[in-house]
Every structure is written in C-alpha cells, then in structure tokens.
Amino acid sequence: MPLQTHSNDKLDAALSVYEKLKADIIAGALPPDQKLKIEVLRDRYACSGSPLREALSRLTAESLVSQENQRGFRVAAISSDDLRELIRMRKLIDVMALNETMQQGDAAWEEGIILAHHRLTRAPSEISRDNRRDMTWIRSHGEFHRALLAACPSYYLRNFSSQLFDSCERYREILSRVDVLYPRDLAGEHKAIMDAVLARDFDRAPKLICEHMDNSANLVLRTLDA
Amino acid sequence: MPLQTHSNDKLDAALSVYEKLKADIIAGALPPDQKLKIEVLRDRYACSGSPLREALSRLTAESLVSQENQRGFRVAAISSDDLRELIRMRKLIDVMALNETMQQGDAAWEEGIILAHHRLTRAPSEISRDNRRDMTWIRSHGEFHRALLAACPSYYLRNFSSQLFDSCERYREILSRVDVLYPRDLAGEHKAIMDAVLARDFDRAPKLICEHMDNSANLVLRTLDA
DNA sequence: TTCCGACATAATATCGACAAAATTATGTTT
DNA sequence: AAACATAATTTTGTCGATATTATGTCGGAA
Numbered sequence: 001m002p003l004q005t006h007s008n009d010k011l012d013a014a015l016s017v018y019e020k021l022k023a024d025i026i027a028g029a030l031p032p033d034q035k036l037k038i039e040v041l042r043d044r045y046a047c048s049g050s051p052l053r054e055a056l057s058r059l060t061a062e063s064l065v066s067q068e069n070q071r072g073f074r075v076a077a078i079s080s081d082d083l084r085e086l087i088r089m090r091k092l093i094d095v096m097a098l099n100e101t102m103q104q105g106d107a108a109w110e111e112g113i114i115l116a117h118h119r120l121t122r123a124p125s126e127i128s129r130d131n132r133r134d135m136t137w138i139r140s141h142g143e144f145h146r147a148l149l150a151a152c153p154s155y156y157l158r159n160f161s162s163q164l165f166d167s168c169e170r171y172r173e174i175l176s177r178v179d180v181l182y183p184r185d186l187a188g189e190h191k192a193i194m195d196a197v198l199a200r201d202f203d204r205a206p207k208l209i210c211e212h213m214d215n216s217a218n219l220v221l222r223t224l225d226a
Numbered sequence: 227m228p229l230q231t232h233s234n235d236k237l238d239a240a241l242s243v244y245e246k247l248k249a250d251i252i253a254g255a256l257p258p259d260q261k262l263k264i265e266v267l268r269d270r271y272a273c274s275g276s277p278l279r280e281a282l283s284r285l286t287a288e289s290l291v292s293q294e295n296q297r298g299f300r301v302a303a304i305s306s307d308d309l310r311e312l313i314r315m316r317k318l319i320d321v322m323a324l325n326e327t328m329q330q331g332d333a334a335w336e337e338g339i340i341l342a343h344h345r346l347t348r349a350p351s352e353i354s355r356d357n358r359r360d361m362t363w364i365r366s367h368g369e370f371h372r373a374l375l376a377a378c379p380s381y382y383l384r385n386f387s388s389q390l391f392d393s394c395e396r397y398r399e400i401l402s403r404v405d406v407l408y409p410r411d412l413a414g415e416h417k418a419i420m421d422a423v424l425a426r427d428f429d430r431a432p433k434l435i436c437e438h439m440d441n442s443a444n445l446v447l448r449t450l451d452a
Numbered sequence: 453t454t455c456c457g458a459c460a461t462a463a464t465a466t467c468g469a470c471a472a473a474a475t476t477a478t479g480t481t482t
Numbered sequence: 483a484a485a486c487a488t489a490a491t492t493t494t495g496t497c498g499a500t501a502t503t504a505t506g507t508c509g510g511a512a
C-alpha cells in the first residue's frame with residue numbers, strides 16, 4: 001500500500017505525460033518549432049491520443065507549445081527578441097518576488113534553499129559528454145530557483161516566475177551545441193545568490209539575480225545572432 | 227467562403243468549447259467551486275468528452291479551473307485573500323504595461339481604444355433585470371481593458387494582465403446577487419481612464435486604473451466578508 | 453446510536469476507431 | 483518543363499465504449 005501519492009504508471013497518464021513532455025521541451029530533446037505529431041508522441045510516451053492532447057493543451061496555455069487551427073501542435077518557436085523580452089520580464093517579476101520573499105521567509109524556507117543548492121552542486125554537469133543536457137541538472141536547477149521564491153506570499157508571482165523560468169530554460173540548449181567552455185563560474189553565481197538571499201541583503205540579492213540572468217542570456221544571444 | 231477564421235460549429239469543437247466554458251465561468255453561470263461533471267458538460271455544450279477535457283486542461287493552466295488527482299474538475303474556488311492578491315498583482319502588472327503602452331502606442335492603438343469604449347457604452351447594462359450578468363457587457367468590458375494595453379510591446383505583460391483580469395472578473399458576479407445600487411459611476415471611470423490614457427498622462431492614467439480596480443474590489447470585499 | 457466495512461452506483465480517464473481536413477504525390481494540359 | 487487540377491496518403495480531431503477509481507448506501511457489530 002502506497003504511503004505517498006501513488007503514480008499508477010498507466011492510470012494518471014495525463015499528468016505523467018504532461019511532465020515528461022514539458023521536461024523534454026525544456027531540455028531541448030524536442031527542439032523549438034518541431035512538429036508534434038500525435039502518432040509519434042503516442043509511440044514515444046506509450047499512451048493514447050487523449051492524455052496527449054490534454055497535456056499539449058496545458059502546455060499551450062503556458063506558451064511552451066503552439067497550436068494551429070486544424071494543423072496540430074508544435075513546440076513553440078524561439079527568437080532573440082523573445083529571449084530579450086523574457087529576460088526583461090523575469091527581472092521585473094523576480095525582483096518583486098524576491099523582495100517579498102526575503103521579508104516573509106522563515107526557517108523552513110532557508111532550509112529549502114540550502115537543500116536545493118546542495119542537490120544542485122551534487123548534480124552531474126549540465127551538459128554531458130555526448131552534448132546532451134542532463135535531466136537531473138535541469139530539474140535541480142529549476143528546483144533551486146523555485147526554492148529561492150518558495151516563501152513568496154503571492155501565488156501569482158511564484159507562478160509567473162516559474163513559467164518565465166521554464167520558457168527561458170529551453171534557450172540553454174543552444175549552449176550545448178556550440179561547445180563553449182564556460183567563460184563564467186555558474187556554480188559560483190548560484191552560491192553568491194544563495195548567500196545574499198539568506199543574508200537578506202536587499203541590495204545585492206536582486207542585483208546578483210539580474211546579473212545571473214543577463215550572463216546566461218548574453219551567452220545565448222551571442223550564439224543565436226551569430 | 228469565409229473571410230475570417232471560420233468556426234465550424236462541430237469541427238473545431240475544442241476551441242469553441244474552451245471559449246464558452248471560459249465565458250460561463252467568468253460570467254458566474256458556473257459558480258466558483260462547482261463540480262464540473264463531464265456528463266453534465268457534455269450535455270450543456272453538445273460535444274463529447276475529449277474536447278471538454280482539453281478545454282478544462284487549458285483553463286486549469288489559467289487558474290480558472292482546478293483539477294484533483296482522479297476526482298475530475300471543478301471551477302476554481304474564490305476567497306477574499308485571493309481577490310486581494312489578484313488586485314495587488316494587477317496593479318503591479320497593469321501599471322508597468324500601461325507605461326510601456328503609452329510610450330509606444332500609435333494611431334491604430336488609439337482608434338482601438340475609442341472603438342472599444344464606444345462599444346462598451348452601447349452594451350446593455352452589466353446586470354439584467356433577472357439578476358444575471360449580461361454576456362455582451364462582459365465581453366465589451368474585457369475588450370476595453372485589453373484595448374488599453376493592445377500596443378504594449380511585451381507579449382508576456384499583455385498575457386499576464388489579461389489572465390489576471392479574467393480571474394478578477396468572475397468576482398463581479400457577487401455584485402449581481404445583492405442588488406446594490408451602484409454607488410459609483412462605472413461608465414465615468416472608464417471615460418476618465420480612456421481620456422487620461424489617450425492624453426498620455428503618465429501621472430493620472432495609472433492612478434485612475436488603480437482606483438478603478440480598488441473601487442470594484444472593495445465593493446466585492448464588503449459583500450464577501452459580510 | 454455510532455462506527456466500520458462490503459456492496460452498488462456513479463464518475464473519471466483512457467483507449468481504439470472513425471470522419472473531416474490538410475498534405476503530399478500524381479497526372480494532365482498548355 | 484511549368485502550372486494547375488485531381489487523386490492518394492497522412493494527420494488531425496471527435497466520438498462512443500470500457501476499465502478503473504471514487505462515492506454513496508445499507509446492514510451489522512460494538
């Protein structure tokens with residue numbers, strides 16, 4: 001008898017497929033603008049059309065998938081303009097959210113950050129030897145950023161932040177194709193952000209977060225525009 | 227041959243059902259927390275389960291519907307805390323969006339506002355004699371607020387604003403149950419907002435918008451908390 | 453009476469099949 | 483050979499049926 005919410009592999013396929021599809025899009029396994037044929041996905045995720053279409057509908061509302069009248073679904077397209085817009089929005093939203101979070105955050109919130117950061121340091125490197133993005137790293141990275149805002153009192157701020165983060169993450173796939181040796185210390189940035197946030201440094205924390213975003217975005221933009 | 231996107235009553239049922247469901251939730255025809263049984267909806271919207279579940283999935287992502295593990299869907303619950311949070315967020319988002327819009331707005335944007343406002347003035351009154359909310363007014367009201375931000379350069383700001391607006395609108399249904407004679411000039415507020423926005427008044431426009439939201443919210447909150 | 457468990461009922465979530473539409477391939481005409 | 487019309491194929495979107503899970507009811511024991 002299951003102690004936790006039991007995931008009946010075949011029973012709640014909708015949620016399961018939603019999560020897998022989302023992960024594959026964010027990781028770049030399903031590249032931007034790729035046609036999402038039901039038949040192909042049916043095979044890939046071992047389920048029927050119905051749960052697939054439900055998952056795709058949800059992802060459409062999250063701007064990760066686009067749907068055309070009678071022409072099915074495809075992974076949402078990317079562009080440098082879109083990325084610039086995303087980063088601009090994330091700065092606005094995350095700075096607001098971070099301020100509120102640092103005011104309200106309690107011990108449990110601090111512990112969540114410590115834990116998430118620890119897991120991120122223990123995760124495999126983002127890009128594996130075969131130039132594919134590591135799912136564990138991606139998940140840990142997302143969890144770390146969500147943990148920073150976990151104590152944010154506004155459901156909507158958390159939600160918007162999370163959505164923008166996910167939309168941004170899939171741009172990182174580009175960095176795995178050109179094997180650029182990281183000209184920056186990603187782990188160090190995470191550590192610095194954590195320290196500033198835990199210290200409730202209302203000046204440094206938002207500044208570091210914004211720089212963190214800009215660094216990633218600029219790297220991607222250089223590759224995209226080239 | 228259709229000039230515009232043709233809605234083939236039975237062909238793209240998914241989109242059609244999505245819009246109708248959304249409209250019914252916003253209008254309050256489907257009240258908060260109401261169970262959404264597939265069988266009942268199947269009958270109400272004259273279609274089968276599949277397009278329904280797709281629409282419900284999309285609405286779940288928009289926070290208008292909630293879904294529980296194996297227990298189906300229901301209309302998202304409301305609470306005074308949620309409304310306060312919504313208003314707080316709308317002020318943040320809409321003020322940012324409005325500033326950008328007033329900087330970038332062109333002639334077509336201005337004409338869109340004029341037209342939407344005209345239609346709103348010509349719409350039937352919000353609440354009809356039988357204490358039900360008028361669909362035409364609701365649609366016109368939404369179109370007016372969207373028109374104000376139509377020239378906003380950020381897709382995400384427009385999207386968030388629109389989503390928060392929709393979530394707020396369904397709180398207005400409460401005002402139709404207690405027949406409170408409007409102690410304020412709703413039409414006048416809309417007119418004043420339009421004038422300030424068209425005049426590119428960067429001081430008054432955001433102030434009026436915020437007051438507009440507060441007025442509606444306070445009216446609802448008084449009724450909710452009573 | 454109140455609580456617990458087995459049974460009956462209802463609802464959900466998924467599947468496979470079908471009909472409508474779009475896409476590709478083919479053939480015909482200029 | 484290019485362009486258009488037509489036919490074949492693929493793909494989408496919807497339906498009805500079914501198995502699984504949740505809910506409600508009834509009877510019996512503490």
